[in-house]
Amino acid sequence: MAVSDIDQKIIQASQYIHDSTNIVFLGLGSSAILCKYAVRFLFSFGIVSSYVDDPYYPQDIRFPEETVFIIVSVSGDTPDTIQFINNFKKHHGKVISITNYANNTISRLSDVNIPYYVHPEFIGLSNITTQVPVIYILESIGKQVYKLSLEK
8 A cells, every 4th residue: 555645754854853862842832832732642652852932942052862842833934933943944954844834834844744735714813724634643653652662
């Protein structure tokens, strides 16, 4: 059976996470809530990670090279998130992004981008685009990382 493109990207992202010593999620707005959920989900497997939901966290700290940043962003073009990624990439870690589309700034800055392609929805200025695909991706990554940890 052929592995789908999204499954291949989930496997690749999971391998990066498995090989890392430091896992940091980054998201703003509703994406921050999903990052917090991902940290809790990974912890269920004994995988410790953290999340940043404030783009004004100090960015001049040096992360270990084995750090993986997992960026969750609907648009993939949030300026504060892009600045954070650019600062982080100076330390040679891996960047995994989960965005609504593959053609955006964050996806181009990422080592792996997992796009989910859903129709954006707004009520006034409020973005109400479904986040169900993001939860599926995050949970799939968590389960795959756990599976890899059992193979050690």
